[in-house]
Amino acid sequence: xxxxxxxxxxxxxxxxxxxxxxxxxxxxxxxxxxIMLKRDPDTIVMGxxxxxxxxxxxxxxxxxxxxxxxxxxxxxxSECGIIGVAVGMGAYGLRPIPEIQFADYIYPGLDQLIxxxxxxxxxxxxxxxxxxxxxxxxxxxxxxGQTHSQSPEALFTxxxxxxxxxxxxxxxxxxxxxxxxxxxDPVIFFEPKRIYNGPxxxxxxxxxxxxxxxxxxxxxxxxxxIPLGKARQVTEGEQLTVLAYGTMVHVAEAVCADKGIEAxxxxxxxxxxxxxxxxxxxxxxxxxxxxxxxxxxxxxxxxELSALVTxxxxxxxxxxxxxVTGFDxxxxxxxxxAYFPGPVRIGEAIDKILKD
Amino acid sequence: xxxKASGNSGDSPHTGDxxxxxxxxxxxxxxxxxxxxxxxxxxxxxxxxMPRPDEGCAPGDMKDLAYGLVRVLGDDNKAYGPWDPKLSxxxxxxxxxxxxxxxxxxxxxxxxQRQGKTSxxxxxxxxxxTSVSASMALASDDMVFPSYRQxxxxxxxxxxxxxxxxxxxSNKGDKLKGRQLPIMYSSREHSFFxxxxxxxxxxxxxxxxxxxxxxxxxxxxxxxxxGEGSTAEGDFHSACTFATVYNAPVxxxxxxxxxxxxxxxxxxxxxxxxxxxxxxxxxxxxxxVDGNDALACYAAQQWAANRARANQGPTLIEYFTYRAEGHSxxxxxxxxxxxxxxxxxxxxxxxxxxxxxxxxxxxWDEERQQAMDxxxxxxxxxxxKEAEKNGILGHGLHHPFKTMFEDVFEELPWHLKEQxxxxxxxxxxxxxxxxxxxxxxx
Numbered sequence: 001x002x003x004x005x006x007x008x009x010x011x012x013x014x015x016x017x018x019x020x021x022x023x024x025x026x027x028x029x030x031x032x033x034x035i036m037l038k039r040d041p042d043t044i045v046m047g048x049x050x051x052x053x054x055x056x057x058x059x060x061x062x063x064x065x066x067x068x069x070x071x072x073x074x075x076x077x078s079e080c081g082i083i084g085v086a087v088g089m090g091a092y093g094l095r096p097i098p099e100i101q102f103a104d105y106i107y108p109g110l111d112q113l114i115x116x117x118x119x120x121x122x123x124x125x126x127x128x129x130x131x132x133x134x135x136x137x138x139x140x141x142x143x144x145g146q147t148h149s150q151s152p153e154a155l156f157t158x159x160x161x162x163x164x165x166x167x168x169x170x171x172x173x174x175x176x177x178x179x180x181x182x183x184x185d186p187v188i189f190f191e192p193k194r195i196y197n198g199p200x201x202x203x204x205x206x207x208x209x210x211x212x213x214x215x216x217x218x219x220x221x222x223x224x225x226i227p228l229g230k231a232r233q234v235t236e237g238e239q240l241t242v243l244a245y246g247t248m249v250h251v252a253e254a255v256c257a258d259k260g261i262e263a264x265x266x267x268x269x270x271x272x273x274x275x276x277x278x279x280x281x282x283x284x285x286x287x288x289x290x291x292x293x294x295x296x297x298x299x300x301x302x303x304e305l306s307a308l309v310t311x312x313x314x315x316x317x318x319x320x321x322x323x324v325t326g327f328d329x330x331x332x333x334x335x336x337x338a339y340f341p342g343p344v345r346i347g348e349a350i351d352k353i354l355k356d
Numbered sequence: 357x358x359x360k361a362s363g364n365s366g367d368s369p370h371t372g373d374x375x376x377x378x379x380x381x382x383x384x385x386x387x388x389x390x391x392x393x394x395x396x397x398x399x400x401x402x403x404x405x406m407p408r409p410d411e412g413c414a415p416g417d418m419k420d421l422a423y424g425l426v427r428v429l430g431d432d433n434k435a436y437g438p439w440d441p442k443l444s445x446x447x448x449x450x451x452x453x454x455x456x457x458x459x460x461x462x463x464x465x466x467x468x469q470r471q472g473k474t475s476x477x478x479x480x481x482x483x484x485x486t487s488v489s490a491s492m493a494l495a496s497d498d499m500v501f502p503s504y505r506q507x508x509x510x511x512x513x514x515x516x517x518x519x520x521x522x523x524x525x526s527n528k529g530d531k532l533k534g535r536q537l538p539i540m541y542s543s544r545e546h547s548f549f550x551x552x553x554x555x556x557x558x559x560x561x562x563x564x565x566x567x568x569x570x571x572x573x574x575x576x577x578x579x580x581x582x583g584e585g586s587t588a589e590g591d592f593h594s595a596c597t598f599a600t601v602y603n604a605p606v607x608x609x610x611x612x613x614x615x616x617x618x619x620x621x622x623x624x625x626x627x628x629x630x631x632x633x634x635x636x637x638x639x640x641x642x643x644x645v646d647g648n649d650a651l652a653c654y655a656a657q658q659w660a661a662n663r664a665r666a667n668q669g670p671t672l673i674e675y676f677t678y679r680a681e682g683h684s685x686x687x688x689x690x691x692x693x694x695x696x697x698x699x700x701x702x703x704x705x706x707x708x709x710x711x712x713x714x715x716x717x718x719x720w721d722e723e724r725q726q727a728m729d730x731x732x733x734x735x736x737x738x739x740x741k742e743a744e745k746n747g748i749l750g751h752g753l754h755h756p757f758k759t760m761f762e763d764v765f766e767e768l769p770w771h772l773k774e775q776x777x778x779x780x781x782x783x784x785x786x787x788x789x790x791x792x793x794x795x796x797x798x
Contacts, residue, residue: 044571070571076601081560081594088501088564088578091549094571096564108590115554116561122763124542124550125532129766160764184766229769273769 020218024211025196028170028219029059029135032177033097035223037067040095043181045072047082047099047135056101057137057196079109083134087116090130097181103138103190104150117186118161133180133187138166139247139294140331141194141204141340149331151246151295156188157271157304163187163228164271168195168249169216172269175226183228192246202251202342229273237262240288240353243279243305245269248292248341255346261354263290271301279305280312287318288353294341297325319356322349383622387694395702400646400676403430404437408655411663415641422632422642425676428651429709433716439655441493445719451492451650452714453728454512455484455707460732461507461517464740465524469538469685473748474524476538480505482680482698485650485706486611487581488512490675493657494579499569501549501562501580504539505611509581513546517736521743528754529746538749547576555586559595559608566606566664567598577664579607579657584631584674585616588624596638596672605664607657608640608672611647613679618692635672647677648703650710676703753790757783 023031036043045060045067051074054061064072075082079100086096100106106113117130140149156164165180165187167173173191180187194200198210211217234253242265244252249267256263264282268275283289289309291302302323309321324341332339387393406426409418428440435442443451462479469477480487487508491500500509510520522529524538532542542550549565552558562580569576582592587610599606610631614621624631635642641663645656653675660671678701682689689695714720747754761768761776768776783790 076594076597078594078597080590081563081598084557084560084591084594085564085567085598087557088561088566089568090564091561092499092565092568092572094568111554111591112557112560116552116557120550121766123532123536123540123552124544125535126763127542127544128550163765273765274771276770 021221022212022217023170023219024198024217025167025170025173025191026057026059028174029177029191030061030063031219031221032174032181033060033063034066036097036178036181037063037071039223040181042093042095043071043097044089044094045097045099046075046086048075048077048101050074050099055099057193059135059191060099079105079107080112083109083112083117086132086134087112087120087130090117090132091120091128095181096132098132098134100134100136102144102148103136103152104147106134106136106152110155113156113162113186113188114159118159121185122161129184130186131184133177133183133189135177135189135191137193137196138190139192139194140336141200141247143333143336144331145333146330149336151190151293151326153188153190153271154295154299154301154304157301161185162272164190165228165269166190166192166245166271167269168192168232168246168267169199169214170211171216171219172226172232172267174219175224176228176269178223179225179228182225187228190246194247195250199250200247201254202340202346203254204337204340204342226269228270229275230269231275231278232267232269233278234265234267235263237264238286239263240290240350241266241279241282241286242290242292243268244292245271246294248294251342252290252292252346255343255350258343259347259350261350276308276312279309283309283313284316287316289313289317289321290324290346290349290353291321292324292341292346294326296328297323298328300325319353322353324349383620383627385620385622385693387697388692389690389694391694393694393696393700395700398702400702401425401427403427404439406437406439408438408659411659411666412668413641415636415639415669418641419636422636422644423630425644425646426652426656427646427649428655429649429713433709433712435651435713439652441651441655441658443651443654445714445717447492448710448714448719451489451654452707452710452720453732454488454492454508455650455710456728457511457732457735458484458488458508459707460729460736461511461520464733464736465521466685468524468740473744474526474538475749476685477524478504478539478684479681480507482701482705483611483613483647483677484508485653485710486609486647486675486677489650489653490579490609490657493654494661495576497547498576498661499547499549499562499565499578501558501565501578502551503555503558503581503583503586503611504551504553505583506581507539510541510543510546510548513548515541515543515546515548517739518743519543521740522746525743525746525748526754527743527747527749529743530754533759534755556582556589556591556595558582559592560598562608563595563598563604563606566604566670567602570602570605575665577605577607577661579609581609581611583616584610584612584614584621584626585619585624587631587634596634596640599670600638600640603667603669605667606670607660607664608670609657610672610674611677612674613647613677615679615683615689615693617683617687618689620693630674632672632674641669641671642674643671644674644676646703647675648701648706648709650706651713677706678703680705753787
């Protein structure tokens with residue numbers, strides 16, 4: 001990768017300094033968009049409410065004013081249309097960055113994503129490509145009810161030709177978003193909205209910590225990329241491997257710390273392409289594997305991870321692979337914290353994995 | 357609860373006993389197999405009758421054009437009215453030549469499918485003008501997003517016949533590497549977008565391309581083609597909305613050929629209104645055109661292209677035509693519609709009408725027509741023979757195994773590398789007499 005790639009180790013060191021610049025995930029995403037709009041005249045940002053207003057989560061705040069309204073603009077409320085025109089713009093030679101306001105709203109655009117964007121390179125034998133990055137806030141924990149809380153990532157990892165990226169820190173959000181925008185394949189970029197403003201431990205009754213207290217909120221001002229397909233080592237440990245992404249990275253980390261468990265926690269960062277090497281190396285070392293995601297359980301991405309770990313690390317396993325997930329129900333509004341795969345569910349699974 | 361269950365106690369205001377029973381309307385076409393056909397109720401107006409507004413006309417000021425029918429060619433084969441594009445005799449001969457070539461190509465490819473040379477083919481018989489004439493009114497670098505029945509565009513743009521046949525045969529010469537169903541062409545070089553088998557998806561894509569062209573201050577416009585049946589898809593309505601919102605330099609061509617496989621146009625709403633009239637609710641310019649009148653097709657597309665190029669807005673054009681053959685080689689229309697419809701179609705055949713017009717104005721004759729038809733057939737035959745040297749579908753493994761896994765992503769990820777190795781292992785078992793190095797197969 002380019003010289004702009006900054007190793008996580010460096011970031012950790014930087015975090016020690018008091019005067020390092022610290023930003024939250026929204027600001028990191030806004031910066032990545034700003035940098036790419038400036039660097040590449042073929043990029044455009046579009047979506048519902050993203051223009052003058054700057055997006056319902058403020059991710060595009062100030063971008064229209066800075067880059068002009070033919071580069072950053074509002075769209076009709078039509079996800080099918082948003083993705084459809086993005087395919088056409090890609091065919092022209094632009095590099096569109098559409099926003100779908102909530103991942104729960106993406107379904108009207110699925111045919112354009114699955115049958116068109118994902119297949120275009122293949123079916124036209126590279127005549128045309130769809131180099132779009134579809135940004136969308138996903139996941140629960142904000143009392144969004146069933147239409148503002150879903151985690152539909154497995155729908156996209158199942159589609160040949162789509163990449164799926166999910167950052168868990170401001171540093172990663174910026175570097176992964178820039179890499180996604182520069183990628184020539186269509187990328188689904190899911191932003192865990194629960195941690196836009198601060199990492200969430202899953203202990204919902206405790207005060208929210210802002211990003212400014214977290215080491216990974218130190219974000220360089222300029223351009224840098226984090227390669228797609230490389231997991232991030234969150235903590236090192238020998239007791240078990242934890243595979244997680246998005247909000248659940250922080251929840252798993254907090255639970256392990258709370259329980260005094262030395263876990264090898266991997267933040268997968270991209271589900272497709274997947275860093276199978278990092279997963280295999282870790283599980284073969286620890287012999288135990290916990291998979292955590294917020295999405296519903298059945299046919300979730302955890303099923304894929306579980307199968308891969310079993311296929312590749314079976315003879316190293318000392319306990320069955322465990323999955324901690326959301327329940328197979330719609331995301332309930334009032335019972336959000338009963339649904340959420342929080343410390344109790346994760347704690348139980350860890351106890352089960354470690355008991356023998 | 358007992359009252360509700362019996363439903364006749366009369367003391368509940370919710371039982372609805374004295375309201376009339378509702379009835380569901382399920383559309384039924386005018387004729388089924390064996391029925392006599394009469395199109396007398398179809399109002400096709402008169403040639404030359406429709407006014408031709410300025411290209412900058414507000415959609416609301418040209419509503420009649422969305423309900424009437426733009427026609428140029430009269431029953432006496434002369435051109436009438438303000439929509440006559442007044443094309444030069446040479447251009448007319450080129451147009452007729454392309455249409456004749458499309459017909460010759462369709463005949464041979466249909467036969468090729470019946471002979472087992474490929475899996476599938478789709479003719480456009482009766483609809484040649486809607487692609488040939490319309491695309492001739494565009495610049496060659498205007499981008500087209502076609503549906504699956506616009507082979508006329510490729511032929512009009514000079515795409516080599518042999519490339520079309522290679523694609524249809526999925527042979528080793530196929531530029532799409534045997535990945536696509538026959539006739540799902542793609543040619544960036546000819547500003548021809550990759551055809552999708554999913555319907556109407558190309559319509560918002562065309563709008564997006566046009567928006568991109570406008571964002572960049574380019575001068576090229578986009579045009580898309582979609583069947584009347586597919587206008588029921590949400591994509592089409594998204595396309596109309598985005599087109600009007602951003603005043604995109606795009607032309608939305610709706611080919612109303614009356615039939616979507618076995619479903620007549622009533623299942624897309626034709627019993628209540630015209631497809632061109634869809635434009636009005638969106639604030640798009642709407643034109644309804646005789647799709648079997650090559651001059652009207654050209655004139656309408658030219659009007660819309662001028663409008664788009666001058667930043668005056670998008671246009672939705674309905675081409676009123678008739679699908680003279682089955683939907684595809686997999687379809688037998690005698691199972692659902694009267695064979696007489698084709699004969700009785702009030703607007704005739706587009707190739708014959710253009711030919712007769714050119715004879716009527718003294719620029720063509722039957723001898724030249726025969727010579728041209730023969731030349732077309734020979735050209736197609738020669739191209740077919742040449743393409744067959746690259747193989748036909750199902751005879752030999754035409755494309756190197758690795759091409760199955762390429763282009764899913766720009767770079768091959770680990771899981772596809774593993775699956776490619778699996779395919780290679782299977783190959784040795786399934787086809788042991790083939791040399792692994794001989795990528796193209798035998």
